Amino acid sequence: MSTKVLEFERPIVELEGKIKELKHLSGGSREMAQEIERLEEKARQLQKERFASLTPWEQVQLAKHPDRPYTLDYIGEITTDFMELRGDRAFADDPAIVGGLCRFDGRTVMIIGHQKGRNTKENLYRNFGMARPEGYRKAQRLMRLAEQFGHPILCFIDTAGAYPGLGAEERGQSEAIASSLELLARLTVPTISVVIGEGGSGGALAIGLTDRILMLEHAVYSVISPRGCASILWKDPEAEQTAAAQLKMTSHDLQSLGICDEIIPEAVGGAHRGLTSTAAALAEALRKHIDELCALDADALVAQRYEKYRRIGHLERE
Amino acid sequence: MAWWRRKKQQLETQTPEEKVSVPKGVWSKCEACGEITYTEELIANLRVCPVCGHHAPMPTAERIEAMLDEGTWEEHDTDLRSGDPLSFADQKPYSQRLEKALRTAGPRDAFRSGVGTMAGVPVSVGFFAFEFMGGSMGSVVGEKVTCVFERALELHRPAVVFSASGGARMQEGVLSLMQMAKTSAARGRLRAAGLPYISVVLHPTTGGVAASFATLGDLIIAEPKALVGFAGPRVIMQTIGQELPKGFQRAEFLLEHGMVDRIVSRLEMREQLGLMLQLLGTKPKTDQPAAQ
Numbered sequence: 001m002s003t004k005v006l007e008f009e010r011p012i013v014e015l016e017g018k019i020k021e022l023k024h025l026s027g028g029s030r031e032m033a034q035e036i037e038r039l040e041e042k043a044r045q046l047q048k049e050r051f052a053s054l055t056p057w058e059q060v061q062l063a064k065h066p067d068r069p070y071t072l073d074y075i076g077e078i079t080t081d082f083m084e085l086r087g088d089r090a091f092a093d094d095p096a097i098v099g100g101l102c103r104f105d106g107r108t109v110m111i112i113g114h115q116k117g118r119n120t121k122e123n124l125y126r127n128f129g130m131a132r133p134e135g136y137r138k139a140q141r142l143m144r145l146a147e148q149f150g151h152p153i154l155c156f157i158d159t160a161g162a163y164p165g166l167g168a169e170e171r172g173q174s175e176a177i178a179s180s181l182e183l184l185a186r187l188t189v190p191t192i193s194v195v196i197g198e199g200g201s202g203g204a205l206a207i208g209l210t211d212r213i214l215m216l217e218h219a220v221y222s223v224i225s226p227r228g229c230a231s232i233l234w235k236d237p238e239a240e241q242t243a244a245a246q247l248k249m250t251s252h253d254l255q256s257l258g259i260c261d262e263i264i265p266e267a268v269g270g271a272h273r274g275l276t277s278t279a280a281a282l283a284e285a286l287r288k289h290i291d292e293l294c295a296l297d298a299d300a301l302v303a304q305r306y307e308k309y310r311r312i313g314h315l316e317r318e
Numbered sequence: 319m320a321w322w323r324r325k326k327q328q329l330e331t332q333t334p335e336e337k338v339s340v341p342k343g344v345w346s347k348c349e350a351c352g353e354i355t356y357t358e359e360l361i362a363n364l365r366v367c368p369v370c371g372h373h374a375p376m377p378t379a380e381r382i383e384a385m386l387d388e389g390t391w392e393e394h395d396t397d398l399r400s401g402d403p404l405s406f407a408d409q410k411p412y413s414q415r416l417e418k419a420l421r422t423a424g425p426r427d428a429f430r431s432g433v434g435t436m437a438g439v440p441v442s443v444g445f446f447a448f449e450f451m452g453g454s455m456g457s458v459v460g461e462k463v464t465c466v467f468e469r470a471l472e473l474h475r476p477a478v479v480f481s482a483s484g485g486a487r488m489q490e491g492v493l494s495l496m497q498m499a500k501t502s503a504a505r506g507r508l509r510a511a512g513l514p515y516i517s518v519v520l521h522p523t524t525g526g527v528a529a530s531f532a533t534l535g536d537l538i539i540a541e542p543k544a545l546v547g548f549a550g551p552r553v554i555m556q557t558i559g560q561e562l563p564k565g566f567q568r569a570e571f572l573l574e575h576g577m578v579d580r581i582v583s584r585l586e587m588r589e590q591l592g593l594m595l596q597l598l599g600t601k602p603k604t605d606q607p608a609a610q
Contacts, residue, residue: 162529164549164557169567170575173548174528178502182534185503186510201486202498202529202548209499223486223495223526228553233408233488247491248404257403259492309503310464312496313457314403 004066008050008058012269015043047269054218057241059250060226062218063197064160067272069279070129071098071113071156074196077279078286079104079111085142091171094135096127096163097207099142101151105287110146112139112207113156113196129198130163133176136206140183147189152290155193155207160225162203177206184209185309186302190293192286194264195219195251196271211305212289213259215251216278217266221259222249259312262289348372364584373521373541373584378425378447381480385588386434386443393432395465400427400458404491412489415451423450428483429459431466436478437592442470446482446520446527453483455527456490460497463531467504467515474603476514476595481532484550485525498530505531512601516591519546519569519578537594538578540569541587546577 005013019039026032054062062068075082084100086093099112114131117123139155146153162173184191184207191210199208199221215221224232226244231237254260264285267274293301346357350372360367364384365374376384382391406412420426425447433442444466446453455463463479470477486494508515517535519528521544529548532538540546547554547567555562565571572578582590 162548164553166554166558166562166566169547169549169554172533172575172577174546175533175577177529177548178498178531178533181499181502181530182506182509185499185506201495202526205495205498206529209503221492221495223491224488229488235409243408246404246406246408247488249492254492257491257493259496306503306507309496309500312500313460313493314401314490315457315461316399316401317397318399 006058006061006065008054009269012043012047012050015039015046019043044268051218051269055241056245056247056250056253057226059218060220060244062270063220065270065272066118068197069271069275070118070158071111071115071196073275074156074279074282075102075111075113077275078283079109082111085145086138088134088137088141090134090137092132092134094127094132094138095125096129096131096159097135097139099139101146104154105283105290107290108149108151109290110142110151110153111156112142112153114159114204114207116158116197127163129159130161131159131203131206132163132165132168133171133173136162136176136180139207140180143180143183143187147187150189152190152192152294153187153210154286155191155210157193157195157199157204157208157219157221158197159200159203160198161200162206177202180206181209185305188298188302190290190296190301191305192289192293194282194286195221195260196282199249200225209305209309211293211301211308212261213254214262214264214285214289215254215260216264216271216282217251218270219251220249221251221254222247346374349374366584371542371583373543375448375521376584377449378430378445382430382445384584385445385480385591386436387438387588390434391432392434393430394469395431395462396426398427398458398461400456400490402489403457403493404489406489406491408489415489419450423447425450427458427462428453428455428487429462431462431469433469433473433475436595437589439592439595440473440475441478441595442466442473442475443478443480445480448482448520451487453481453527454485454487454494455483455497456487456494457497459483459487460494460500463497463501464504467501467508467531470508470513470515471511474511474513474600476516476598476600477508478516478518478591478595479531479535480518480520481523481527482520483523483525483527483532485527495526498526501531502534505534509536514595514598514600516594518587518591520544522546522550524548524550533577536598537580539587539591539594540572540578540581541584542569542581544569546572 079102082102116129117126193208193210195215226240230239230243271278348367351370353369428450431444
């Protein structure tokens with residue numbers, strides 16, 4: 001059950017509550033059952049319509065919804081034998097990024113993803129999914145490991161950004177992200193990233209320079225948070241709703257900009273209202289892309305990946 | 319007012335066009351020690367204060383002249399202009415900001431790329447132009463940086479990039495973010511080919527530029543007191559809710575924390591870079607296509 005209900009979710013949640021109440025009161029009577037079914041259909045329809053026309057700001061809120069499934073939720077749904085691997089072998093283990101080997105669709109794959117916490121205690125442990133340099137260095141280590149043994153790599157992106165802290169700077173946050181990018185660009189195994197929630201700037205991209213970029217329907221991906229952008233360009237953090245629209249950060253925006261390769265449909269009302277069906281759609285897309293990429297040899301993979309990023313950008317010539 | 323806007327205005331007063339119109343004999347005051355110097359003398363000294371050694375901001379045109387051997391600079395990619403792919407507008411439309419920058423900043427975007435020699439060593443080289451929208455990296459900057467690396471590969475010579483940037487250009491949204499990916503991938507090809515790349519970090523280098531090719535140099539060289547970091551000091555202060563230690567993220571701090579190889583004065587930069595490139599050398603060219 002929801003712990004937080006967004007403004008635009010309210011009418012639907014209320015209707016669902018009423019249906020539930022009615023079900024309880026009806027005591028299984030046949031006439032009522034028909035009425036309940038009709039109401040349920042109405043609720044579904046209402047939800048579908050509402051969620052088909054979300055504003056960019058509503059999409060941002062949904063992407064950050066505290067009930068939204070996180071990396072470990074999807075790992076639990078679509079893989080077996082997940083073996084978490086930890087530590088960067090240099091300084092620490094960063095719980096804001098999780099990673100490990102597992103079985104997916106009959107293959108061994110490496111999964112690496114940002115991990116947010118479900119409550120305050122977990123969030124303190126996970127640092128709200130904002131990784132420090134050791135998180136990115138752990139990710140690099142796991143990527144090399146996967147490459148060494150020829151396993152595909154799946155990256156789940158869900159972070160507000162890399163952590164902007166004192167220690168993070170002292171230990172080279174910039175270098176950790178930069179070297180992740182260079183490493184990803186030359187990996188000889190298939191790589192796929194999926195933005196499952198928030199794709200926040202360099203901290204997201206550091207595990208996102210992949211052969212394919214997929215996005216869940218209500219995920220967002222941006223160069224800066226709407227709030228950060230608003231406080232710099234509008235000089236008013238409260239202008240974040242406007243900034244969210246200007247930044248063109250929804251999955252559909254990213255697809256039309258030629259960056260997102262495929263949008264994965266979520267359960268009606270968002271992934272948090274239907275983890276199983278969302279995870280199933282995710283698994284199906286991943287299966288298809290892994291199969292396609294595994295058919296390519298290493299040289300072709302690396303060359304195609306280079307070309308993919310080489311042509312991103314909007315240039316005019318004088 | 320945002321920090322990068324202030325910086326820009328400060329730099330605008332020193333663009334080459336305006337400099338010409340400044341009458342001789344005008345004095346400049348050192349930001350660090352307050353020493354008054356003839357502007358002309360200061361420029362001749364590469365805008366390094368003769369008393370305290372403070373490195374004042376330097377217009378890109380002057381830097382290019384100072385860093386390359388006389389008469390060897392040949393600029394490339396000059397036809398590239400930024401568009402407005404997102405039709406972005408904050409308090410002012412991006413297209414207007416671009417127009418204004420084109421009118422006043424001097425450089426045609428926030429990066430100038432080309433070839434030349436540095437203390438006798440042929441290089442493929444690029445310079446961030448901080449005076450153009452705070453040196454922010456949009457599609458054009460990303461493309462030009464990529465060209466610096468690709469040209470180095472093509473000509474089989476080292477690459478040198480002088481960075482000074484507030485980071486990715488927000489007005490081009492996620493396209494700017496992806497320039498980090500594009501440039502880092504291009505840099506990787508150079509490494510695979512055994513060609514050296516020296517990253518020179520200037521004041522200030524932050525955000526997406528710091529978190530991509532600027533920290534991927536085989537050698538990373540900083541100008542004295544240059545501020546280099548992922549997040550700007552203000553963001554960090556807001557996050558942790560306390561004052562930052564003195565000298566935080568400055569070149570000397572970076573040296574102490576193992577993030578840069580050397581701090582080199584602007585007055586010795588060209589000779590030092592030339593020497594470093596000679597010492598590094600390049601792997602002989604193979605007939606195989608550039609390793610990916």
